[in-house]
Amino acid sequence: MKPQNPHAHEDRLLDFAYGELSPQDTRAVQSHLEGCPKCSEALASIRGVRSAFSQLGMEPAPEAGLESLLAYAQQSVRHNAQAPSPKQSLWRRLTVPVMGIAAVSVFGLVTLRVNERVNLQPEFSAQLQKTAAPVAETALPPSAELALPSAPPAAGAAAEPQPSRARREQDWDVLESKKKMEKGNWAKVSRGSLPAAKAKEAQVPREDEGESLAMAADDAFAPPPPAPAATAEPMPAQPEAAAAKPAPYERDEAYGAAAPSGALRLSESRSRRSKGKDMEIGAGPSKQAPSETERSQQATVARQDGKRVLEASLLREALADGATGEERWSLLARLCDAEFALGRREAAIEACSLVLKEAPGSPAGLQARRRLAQEAPSVLPAQPGTGSAAPAPAP
Amino acid sequence: MLAFQAGDARAFEALVRRHRMPVFNFILRFTGHPSRAEDVLQETWLKVVRNARDYQPRAKFTTWLYTIARNLCVDSARKESYRQASSLEAPAGGTPGAEEGRSLAESLPDTGVGPERGAYNARIRPLLSRALASLPEEQREVFVLREYSGIPFKDIAEVTGVSENTVKSRMRYALEGLRRRLTELGVDGDLAGDGKTVAG
Numbered sequence: 001m002k003p004q005n006p007h008a009h010e011d012r013l014l015d016f017a018y019g020e021l022s023p024q025d026t027r028a029v030q031s032h033l034e035g036c037p038k039c040s041e042a043l044a045s046i047r048g049v050r051s052a053f054s055q056l057g058m059e060p061a062p063e064a065g066l067e068s069l070l071a072y073a074q075q076s077v078r079h080n081a082q083a084p085s086p087k088q089s090l091w092r093r094l095t096v097p098v099m100g101i102a103a104v105s106v107f108g109l110v111t112l113r114v115n116e117r118v119n120l121q122p123e124f125s126a127q128l129q130k131t132a133a134p135v136a137e138t139a140l141p142p143s144a145e146l147a148l149p150s151a152p153p154a155a156g157a158a159a160e161p162q163p164s165r166a167r168r169e170q171d172w173d174v175l176e177s178k179k180k181m182e183k184g185n186w187a188k189v190s191r192g193s194l195p196a197a198k199a200k201e202a203q204v205p206r207e208d209e210g211e212s213l214a215m216a217a218d219d220a221f222a223p224p225p226p227a228p229a230a231t232a233e234p235m236p237a238q239p240e241a242a243a244a245k246p247a248p249y250e251r252d253e254a255y256g257a258a259a260p261s262g263a264l265r266l267s268e269s270r271s272r273r274s275k276g277k278d279m280e281i282g283a284g285p286s287k288q289a290p291s292e293t294e295r296s297q298q299a300t301v302a303r304q305d306g307k308r309v310l311e312a313s314l315l316r317e318a319l320a321d322g323a324t325g326e327e328r329w330s331l332l333a334r335l336c337d338a339e340f341a342l343g344r345r346e347a348a349i350e351a352c353s354l355v356l357k358e359a360p361g362s363p364a365g366l367q368a369r370r371r372l373a374q375e376a377p378s379v380l381p382a383q384p385g386t387g388s389a390a391p392a393p394a395p
Numbered sequence: 396m397l398a399f400q401a402g403d404a405r406a407f408e409a410l411v412r413r414h415r416m417p418v419f420n421f422i423l424r425f426t427g428h429p430s431r432a433e434d435v436l437q438e439t440w441l442k443v444v445r446n447a448r449d450y451q452p453r454a455k456f457t458t459w460l461y462t463i464a465r466n467l468c469v470d471s472a473r474k475e476s477y478r479q480a481s482s483l484e485a486p487a488g489g490t491p492g493a494e495e496g497r498s499l500a501e502s503l504p505d506t507g508v509g510p511e512r513g514a515y516n517a518r519i520r521p522l523l524s525r526a527l528a529s530l531p532e533e534q535r536e537v538f539v540l541r542e543y544s545g546i547p548f549k550d551i552a553e554v555t556g557v558s559e560n561t562v563k564s565r566m567r568y569a570l571e572g573l574r575r576r577l578t579e580l581g582v583d584g585d586l587a588g589d590g591k592t593v594a595g
Contacts, residue, residue, distance in 0.1 A: 011563050020547055049573045056523050061419035065437045073444045074404040
């Protein structure tokens with residue numbers, strides 16, 4: 001027996017006395033005790049104390065409270081059977097607060113968004129009309145537009161009437177794209193800081209007047225360039241062109257779902273116009289179909305829908321497309337009316353003055369005169385036969 | 396215990412029947428007061444029921460049970476010391492031969508078999524009880540757990556939260572102290588009986 005510490009003997013004797021040694025160790029200790037009187041004496045001391053305290057014996061446990069204890073245990077078992085397991089309880093303890101917070105957050109966001117839309121929708125529409133006017137005035141000088149030379153009449157060309165529903169969809173798409181653009185700008189305007197880029201953009205006149213709306217739509221949707229077959233109005237005598245002409249909705253499908261019909265239509269007109277100019281320079285009278293009638297009809301629809309900004313833009317484009325005669329005067333008179341409605345007084349006066357200058361006796365001239373008499377009597381030129389004459393603004 | 400965890404109330408009754416007496420004796424020796432021992436015993440089993448979900452099978456049930464009982468004994472002893480209530484030794488007061496109050500040994504029923512044995516027990520048990528109560532608490536609990544409850548030293552180390560070597564060291568000190576105390580009281584281990592032990 002080789003003790004590792006001074007008490008190793010006694011520890012092993014304790015284990016031996018209480019029977020906690022393995023049989024092999026028990027035999028080893030027994031053999032050691034035969035030749036070690038000190039360890040034998042220590043063991044005898046331990047056994048003597050144990051013998052003495054065995055007299056205290058084991059006392060019986062009281063029976064009081066046993067029945068109530070067992071009843072409590074049964075009740076607890078029933079309660080535990082109804083309650084969820086500890087793992088579920090822990091899981092719920094963790095997930096329930098998280099889910100609750102998430103639900104409250106989603107509800108709050110939805111409420112905010114709904115309130116935002118409900119509250120801002122009328123303001124948004126009003127702001128759209130208010131801000132569209134100065135932007136258009138800055139970007140598109142009315143005088144420059146109206147001073148454009150009248151487009152040469154497209155001989156033999158007839159405008160293709162569009163279905164009313166398709167036209168409304170186009171107008172709606174264009175207006176929506178414009179709203180998206182202007183909504184972004186409003187956030188900046190409301191903070192009182194118009195970005196330099198926007199200011200620069202507003203100061204630079206557009207290359208192609210009256211196309212601000214079309215450019216906005218093009219920028220927003222970026223449609224592919226229209227196919228020539230889609231832009232050219234087929235003549236009845238040209239079967240190949242007629243065969244290539246798709247239906248209005250088929251054209252939209254040809255460009256894919258991402259190309260809205262409104263953007264397509266305006267792009268078509270712009271492309272048609274530029275193509276017409278090219279033809280003017282090169283091949284002379286062409287098969288280019290004039291679109292002023294179409295634009296005039298679109299403007300009518302826009303007015304019926306209360307979209308005066310769009311109406312004014314379409315009227316300008318129709319004028320720029322080369323409307324002449326009665327049609328031009330009628331467009332000018334309608335433009336005058338639309339501009340007055342938008343609050344763009346100078347542009348309106350200029351349009352009315354042009355009508356009065358070019359055809360004072362026409363129905364459009366009379367309409368323009370009435371409009372001027374209502375809105376700006378001071379600038380009304382003198383009627384034939386009357387002495388009072390107000391100087392008309394320079395065209 | 397696993398059966399009781401699974402919802403078997405009869406398993407709990409079996410546990411109570413098996414462990415109630417040794418646990419009660421441990422509590423009784425630890426506290427030294429029969430009525431407090433009954434309260435602590437009842438509280439121990441109630442705690443077993445309430446904490447049944449927390450029981451892990453990796454631990455012995457006896458270790459877990461005695462850990463609960465021992466902690467409740469410690470709490471009870473602290474409360475008692477705060478109240479400065481009379482301890483097991485308090486009623487003795489005077490000399491060993493004087494009239495004593497009802498201590499633990501006197502309050503316990505006589506388990507002897509014959510008149511002579513009963514008379515001997517009546518004489519020696521108060522002395523044994525007094526000797527046991529004179530031990531420091533940490534030595535007394537180790538001695539009681541090993542001698543009366545039969546808990547191995549390794550498990551006692553778990554119950555008391557100390558190392559096994561510390562437990563054995565405390566046991567050695569407890570045996571030496573009891574031996575001295577018995578000698579002082581005039582009780583010889585050889586006279587105490589026929590060499591039998593309680594739980595060893």
